[in-house]
Amino acid sequence: MFNQLLKIGLFVTMGLWLKHRLRGLALLALLLVMSWVLHSEYLAYVERSGNTTYLEWSFIIKWALIFTGLACYYLLVEYRLGKNTNSNNTNATADDISPSMEDGFDFLRQKKSLDSEADRVLKAPDRRHD
Numbered sequence: 567m568f569n570q571l572l573k574i575g576l577f578v579t580m581g582l583w584l585k586h587r588l589r590g591l592a593l594l595a596l597l598l599v600m601s602w603v604l605h606s607e608y609l610a611y612v613e614r615s616g617n618t619t620y621l622e623w624s625f626i627i628k629w630a631l632i633f634t635g636l637a638c639y640y641l642l643v644e645y646r647l648g649k650n651t652n653s654n655n656t657n658a659t660a661d662d663i664s665p666s667m668e669d670g671f672d673f674l675r676q677k678k679s680l681d682s683e684a685d686r687v688l689k690a691p692d693r694r695h696d
Contacts, residue, residue: 590643
């Protein structure tokens with residue numbers, strides 16, 4: 567029972583984490599797989615033909631694609647998610663609350679200090695019980 571709850575919690579957490587990242591991760595994975603496949607095909611061609619003219623450039627292009635893809639993913643997905651999270655977590659202060667709120671508690675907001683039940687009992691005139 568506890569094991570099933572942990573699995574469900576894990577899947578829900580992963581789903582929430584992947585919700586905004588899935589498209590970016592899929593495009594990044596596609597770019598990585600395509601660069602590795604194309605590079606391996608080019609290496610197979612070089613091995614069969616013996617033409618090593620652009621072999622260094624193939625490695626440079628492959629790693630440039632990988633690093634560019636990772637940087638684009640971070641800037642377009644992760645950085646934007648972090649910025650949205652920080653902007654959504656701003657706390658409202660007392661200055662942010664409009665003074666003309668019509669919620670029925672304006673009479674309390676206008677008081678300088680609020681008295682507790684104990685303060686009211688102490689300030690009340692003595693009542694003698696007969």
